[in-house]
Amino acid sequence: MHSDNFDLSTYxxxxxxxxxxxxxxxxxxxxMRHQLFSVPFENLDVQAGKVISxxxxxxxxxxxxxxRGGYCYEVNGLFAMALEALGIPYCFVAARPMFYPARRPKTHMALIAEVDGRRWLCDLGFGSYGIRAPLALDLLDTDINQDFDIFRLTRDAKGEYLLQARVEGEWANQYGFDLTPQEWIDFVPANYLNSTHPDAIFVQKLLIVxxxxxxxxxxxGDTLKTVTAQGA
Incomplete structure (x- = not known):
């Protein structure tokens, strides 16, 4: 992911x-943690009627x-620029959000980075129950504590990876993905859908995390929720 105006020191x-x-x-x-804590997840431009660039x-x-902040393509795209500047190999992957009541297309973007002989799921743009640090792909069916959240990666019957989060004592599917590398341009249709479709949550409601x-x-929307280790 290259940008002519990206500067690592500024980042x-x-x-x-x-x-x-x-x-x-x-x-x-x-x-990943510093960017997650500094750059918010937000859809202000979508709420203003703009298609995200x-x-x-x-x-x-x-x-x-x-x-500013942004949603998955923006914040993960920025992170990819930093990885490229550092010489850390990575690829984009397309993920299927799974917290909706109906099956959805693979509109979410995440990253797979390769470093220290392992592959890591990195994602700074999944909102409320997004991971808070990289997850090693070889730690399957293992509870991973990240601050006050618990995550795990597993595989489904088709061999796809499935990210789950512990929500109110139960495992909740967040998204599924495989390791097929995606090009940046592959996310243009999904970005347009998330920016304009009336069924997209980003179009329906203001969301800042x-x-x-x-x-x-x-x-x-107009509801502010505070989540801590002690609860909401």
Whole structure:
């Protein structure tokens, strides 16, 4: 993921990261958490009637220079630029959101990074129950505690990966994906759907999620919810 106006030092300042960076799993983990805690998930432009731009330079301008957030294509696209600058191999994957009552197309974007001999699921743009740090793909059917959340990766009958989160004591499917690499342009139709279709949650309601070390703030419509380790 390349953008002519992306600068790694500017990115690191934007996410409040001051330590050394290397092409290793420790840096991957630290960058994901710092960006997650600094760049909000938000759909303000969709609510304003705009189709989200997937032009890389416009994403950089919006998220880095104007201090904005974005939804999955924007925040994960920005993270991909940082990985490319660090020389960490990655690919985009298309994921099927599974918290809707009806089956949905693969409209979500996530990343698979390869570092320290392992493949890691990275995702900074899934909103309320998004992972809070990279998940190693080889840790299947294993409970992974991330702060106050619990996640696991499993495989379905077709061999696809399935991300689950522990919600109110039960495992809840979040999204499914396989490892077929996707090109940036492959997400243009999904982005248009999420920006314009009346059934898309981003069109229906304002949604802002700001993660932080102790929890997250969720503004859905006109309702603000605070989630912490002690509960809402």
């Amino acid at each position: 690191l300042r934007r996410i409040n990261y001051t330590a050394q960076v290397s092409a290793d799993s420790a840096t991957l983990n630290a960058l 997937l032009v890389p330079e416009e994403i950089v301008d919006k998220l880095l220079h104007r201090g 700001q993660h932080h070390a102790e929890g997250r703030l969720i503004l859905l």
